[in-house]
Amino acid sequence: MIQRTDTNADDAQVRKFRKELNSGLSALVVLSILAKAGGEMYGYQIAKELSAGDDDTLPFKQGALYPVLRQLHASGFLTSRVEVSVSGPPRRYYTITDTGRDTLKQWIAAYREVRTFVDNAIGQDEAHA
C-alpha cells in the first residue's frame, strides 16, 4: 500500500493526485477484500482489514470506504443485510455476488494492464526522478 507521507505543507497537490488515483482503485480493493473473505463482512471490519491494524497505512479515509460499498451494492456487485442488535452497534454485512466476482476479474485485468503501462512509462526503478 502507498505510505502516507503528507507531513509537509506542499503536499496539497500530492493529496489531490492521491485522491484521483484512489477513486477507482478503492472499489477494486474493496471488491478484492470481499472476494478473498469468501463470506460476509461489515464496513468497519473491511476498514480494519485494509489497514491491517495500522490506520495510517490506508491511503484514503475510512469514511470513503462506505460510499464505495454503497456504490458496489447499487451496481449489483454486492448484496447486503443489516443486523441490528440491542446491545452491540448496528452492522451492515456485505457479500460479493457472482456478477461482482466476474467484474472483479475484469477489473484486475484492466488494472494489471494499466500498471504495466505506467511502470514502463515511469521506469521500473523510479529512482531517476
Added chain:
Amino acid sequence: MRNASPNAPRTIAAFLDQLRQALEGAPKGLIQDALADAEEHLRNEMAQNPGKSEAEILVQVLTTYGSPRDVAAEYRKLDANGNGHSPAVAARAPRSLMGRIFGPVFEGRTYASILYMLLALPLGTFYFSWATTGISLSLGLMILIIGIPVTLIFIFSVRIIALVEGRIVETLLGVRMPRRLPSEVPQGPMLQRIKRMVTDRRTWTAMFYMLLMLPLGTAYFVLAVISTAFFSALMAGPIITKMSEGRYKLDFGVERLNEFVMSPQGMATCIVLGLIGFLFFFHIARGVGRAHGKLAESLLVKI
C-alpha cells in the same frame, strides 16, 4: 489539520449533526445512507475501544474516518456520478431530444409507474379506510380505558404501513425511501418508545398521506385506465370494424368522419394518433411517478 478546529465534534451525535449539515440539499436517501454508515462506523469504533472515552474516539476518528466535511464530499461525489442509488436514479442522465421524447417507451420505470397508478386505487382505498376507521375508533373510545391501547395499536399500524408503502414506492417509482436509522430502532423502556412514536411528526404526516391516497389513487387509476383504453380503441377500432365486416360499426356521430376513419389513410391516422397518445400518456405516467415519489418522500421519510 482540520480536526484542530474549535467546533470539532466531541460526540457521535455531534458528528452526525455536522454530517447532516454538510449534506444539506442532497437527496434524502443519500443523507440517510451517509448517516447510517457513519453511525455504524463510530459505534463499532466505540465498541472496539471500550477503554477510551467518546471524545477520545472522536479525535481519532477525524483522522481515520475523516471529518464530517470529508465524508460528505465522498457521498456527494457518489451522487454526482449517479451511482449508489437505485438504477432508476442513475439512469437520469442528460439525453438527446429524441431520447427525451421516446426514452420512456423503452424504460421499465414507465411501466412500473403505470402499475403503481393502477395499484394506487386499491392501496388508497385501503389506506383511507384504515386511517378513518382508526381515527374514529381511537377518538370514540378515548373516554374509555380501552381507547388508549386501541389508539396506540392504530398509531403503530400507521408506521408499519408507512414503511411498507415506502418499499412499494421505492420499487415502482424508483425514489430512494431510506430505511430508518439504527438510532431510530426502538430502544429503551416501553413508555419511552411509545412517547417517541406519538411525538414523531412522521407518524402524523404518514396518516395524512394515507387519507390523501384515496383521491390521488382514484385520479391515477382513472387516468391510467382511460388513457390506455382510449388510445388502444383509437388504434384498433377501425381495424376491428373492418375485420368484423359490418357486425361492429364505429360511429362518431359525424358521417364524414366515420367514412374517413374507415379509409386506409384514416386508419393510418388513427394508429399514428393512438401512438402519439400513448407516448403522451407515458410521459404523464413518468411525471406522476416522479411527483408522487416526491410527495411520498416528504410525508413518509424523516431526516
